[in-house]
Amino acid sequence: MTMTTLFDLFERLTSLMRIWHREHPLLADLQPVQLSALEYLARCNHYSDTPLAVTEYLGLTKGTVSQSLKVLEARGLIEKRQDLHDKRSVHLALTPAARELLAAVTPPDFLAMAAAEMGPDAVELERLLGELLRTVQRQVDVPGFGQCKTCRFHQHRDGEAFCGLTQEPLGRPSIELICREHQPRDEAA
Known part of the structure; x- marks a missing residue:
């Protein structure tokens, strides 16, 4: 396999993920970055549930992540909680609505079916x-x-x-x- 082939395979799989996201009825109101933030928060521990950690994990600018987190909070998908030891720090928690959404959409059906077939x-x-x-x-x-x-x-x-x-x-x-x-x-x- 050439690196071009490997790159092409990843690019095509990424395109299929974007198509799935765009066409999924439960995700119509969410941008891909917002879904990625929710997925991250569902898998991270209490040392890693801060806005800065989300920014580092996604590899995006603080502004982009900040705006995405504001949208998620306004939609009732995340809650901000003040750190008990450091009042300047904020932790992010998924709401039950966010957990239900993630359970309904991840992993994508097409990916689960392909893995089962493999x-x-x-x-x-x-x-x-x-x-x-x-x-x-x-x-x-x-x-x-x-x-x-x-x-x-x-x-x-x-x-x-x-x-x-x-x-x-x-x-x-x-x-x-x-x-x-x-x-x-x-x-x-």
Whole structure:
């Protein structure tokens, strides 16, 4: 496979995702960036649910993300909550309406059907795409936003999950979520 072919495949799949988004009746009032923000907030942990983290994850300008978050808040899809320890910080939370919307539209039906048809090859494809993503992130030095339990800071103390970076215990749901502070174990220095 040539890099042009790989690029073409990603470009075509991205186009199909845009078409799906544009034609889905539940997404008619949402811009793609707004859906991406909701999807991110559904998967991130409490260290990563801030407007700045959304901006970093999406790789967009602060202004674009700020406007998108205002629209989502006005539509009742997210709520802003003041940080309990730092009154200057704000955390973002999905509302039940946002969770229902995401449950209804993700993953896209066409993608789920294709993966089911591929059978075991879909599992291998997911593994390979994950490795491609990690390699690209390492090479261009962008934040990893990886799953907490795969981070070099993830530890166990007294039988419980613990973050070595923040020095805080972690609840079970937290370790399954993605974190903006993630560093792969193999990069431990």
